[in-house]
Amino acid sequence: MRIGIGYDVHKFKEGRDLILGGVKIEYDKGLEGHSDADVLIHSIIDGILGALGKGDIGTLFPDTDIKYKDIDSKILLSEVCKLMKDSKFKIGNIDCTILAEKPKMREYIPKMEIIIAEILETFKENINIKATTTEKLGFIGREEGIAAQSAVFLDKE
Numbered sequence: 001m002r003i004g005i006g007y008d009v010h011k012f013k014e015g016r017d018l019i020l021g022g023v024k025i026e027y028d029k030g031l032e033g034h035s036d037a038d039v040l041i042h043s044i045i046d047g048i049l050g051a052l053g054k055g056d057i058g059t060l061f062p063d064t065d066i067k068y069k070d071i072d073s074k075i076l077l078s079e080v081c082k083l084m085k086d087s088k089f090k091i092g093n094i095d096c097t098i099l100a101e102k103p104k105m106r107e108y109i110p111k112m113e114i115i116i117a118e119i120l121e122t123f124k125e126n127i128n129i130k131a132t133t134t135e136k137l138g139f140i141g142r143e144e145g146i147a148a149q150s151a152v153f154l155d156k157e
């Protein structure tokens with residue numbers, strides 16, 4: 001059994017879609033990033049890589065590589081899933097928290113859980129996503145960006 005944690009932050013940018021957990025969220029701005037800036041999926045990727053002892057997302061998918069420009073982070077997650085399976089591990093469970101002052105996430109979360117479970121070839125019950133504000137404190141409270149953290153537990157296959 002192995003455990004990993006992931007944490008990621010992206011800042012808001014006008015004129016971009018807001019994509020979280022592979023779901024497009026209705027909002028007036030998105031997140032800035034080399035890829036689609038899906039901060040939740042990035043934190044899950046880092047959690048899985050941490051549990052595997054295989055570094056981090058920036059090492060695996062460098063943002064200097066044009067190949068990853070505006071890439072759908074679901075594709076990156078499926079590549080990490082392959083890596084996990086090659087290492088003979090499977091998802092035990094994943095618990096995530098999205099930290100955002102706005103927008104409200106609740107209605108989107110079940111869909112995020114289904115998408116992530118499907119990509120990682122596990123049951124929806126093994127993926128738990130929560131969202132919280134920071135009570136208007138700090139960069140999240142000032143609505144400058146969104147953060148996500150994930151705890152990942154892997155089981156030997």
Ligand SMILES: [Zn+2]
Pocket residue numbers: 008009010033037038039042
């Ligand atoms: Zn990121």
